[in-house]
Amino acid sequence: MSEPTRTDYESWYYQRPVMVTGGLGFIGSHLSERLVELGASVTIVDSLIPEYGGNEFNVESFADRVRISITDIRDRHGLGYLLKGQECVFNLAGQVSHIDSMTDPETDLEINCRAQLGLMEALRHVHPGTRVVYASTRQIYGRPNYLPVDERHPIHPTDVNGINKQAGEQYHLLYADVYGLPTVALRLTNTYGPRQLMHHGRQGFIPVFIRAAIEDRPITLYGGGGQLRDANYVTDVVDAFLRAGARADQLSGRVFNTGARPAFTLRAFSELLIAIVGKGEIIDAEWPPEKSRIDIGDFEADYSRITAELGWIPTVGLEEGLRRTVEFYLEHGDHYW
């Protein structure tokens, strides 16, 4: 592997001990890989709960260069042991399925509330200097009152997962405010790319649509498919985490949206995807009442705060990102189907 180019914030990680919770997952594995490239001493913590995003294949190419612990973040003793000496925790472990949060709300609460609060307590009492970057989500905004949605937009979660993710985020920000922990939260918009879980369809529209196109199955659009969305390619999100971690000591208690321009309609997304894959088709359907009721309408994030304060901008456009993603799944789909 050739030495990567390093910017100031990236050089902060050189030889630093850092932890990535959810590090066998989609975003976590990309972040871990980049941290390894930057010379960090990376501990991956992942529960490998079936049906969640953790997948050992995600780290196959660099597994010999990281410490991997199969630890559930609900296991406070295990987590406490692993936290020793860490200078930055990228806290990506979570229950991310909105549907699962409604069928098993208690597990969602255990992971997205209780384990997060436990982490904050462990850091407060034992490791108050450890930086934390928490992976929050734009889902907590619910149905937007205005577009683009900035960080001051009211929070209105529309499912148990949203309520619990919000509480998890708030613990992080509260412990920053009250105890001075150097903690930052990123509210991620839809993120896509290689290594995302594909074997069930409960983690958002992008993996569902990609798999459908690759398998030459129809993509169903409701109500015309005119709903606006934005999406970040995964390496751009990794870059946001790296920037936030390197500056978390100065930005303690702050929250930042990620996002991308231009936003696109689900129809435009589907057409682009079908063109890239060369397979698939769109089917239009009426809104089923149970889906219509939870639909959030249009969404587009205002990410000017993270641009202003951390210099972050997305660099991989949708077409290029989708092309790379499709290529990956054409080659490695058997590890994800």
Next chain:
Amino acid sequence: MSEPTRTDYESWYYQRPVMVTGGLGFIGSHLSERLVELGASVTIVDSLIPEYGGNEFNVESFADRVRISITDIRDRHGLGYLLKGQECVFNLAGQVSHIDSMTDPETDLEINCRAQLGLMEALRHVHPGTRVVYASTRQIYGRPNYLPVDERHPIHPTDVNGINKQAGEQYHLLYADVYGLPTVALRLTNTYGPRQLMHHGRQGFIPVFIRAAIEDRPITLYGGGGQLRDANYVTDVVDAFLRAGARADQLSGRVFNTGARPAFTLRAFSELLIAIVGKGEIIDAEWPPEKSRIDIGDFEADYSRITAELGWIPTVGLEEGLRRTVEFYLEHGDHYW
């Protein structure tokens, strides 16, 4: 006991099986007593956790006319059993100390998040027609952006209790939205009156000040004592619960502030209290940094929504309310000190 006058909403409770969680506590016991007067069949559920507000003396005068179960709402089997046949649950049980939520955040989470979510699940699966009125709090608004604070004001909890109470409220409203449970939330402002816990000072300024005055100890005001607050006498809050429960089927998923006019400064409150008690004194002090940091500034609730939709208005003014409260503690203080 003579037959009380009944209004329409009060007559709804006649011979109804209803549950009051936290029914041995301050507000819960007043509510239970009134429900008994209205002819309801009342089940009180209370954990009697030491240091919380439950106190058997609170129900002494009507204990033979209610069913009392010493059950922790975290005990899902016990709670599930008691829920059978209930037509309305007044859900007041909670960990209410902001200070305790910071020293033992996990217990706060267990009671204010997990047990609330468990109650919603039990109702959804087994008793979807049971009405619920949830006791939320104005504390979740945090430091106001504007006054008076209406229900659209952004939520900004300032401690673990606020985060968890918010999540607890949101579970109630979400289960109303998604599953149609007839659930309403009241965001209570400061409530005062007889039967409030007095033996420690971790439940807000009013009991602390009242006890200080009665014991002829100084009341300490920080930064001049000019901070605005509002407060409801407990029987007015009981009335808000009764109105909400009787209409919860039509107001499912709604949230309502309580409040009172005029707001008062902490200094004016203290002076009035000292005049009523005939003892006590005010001491002025600089803000201690740790208190200054968590102070929310002025607060005054906009309660026009509950007035418009439920016809509720507060009827007991501060002077009259304080007079009754002081009288009660002069007579029964030994049960509360």
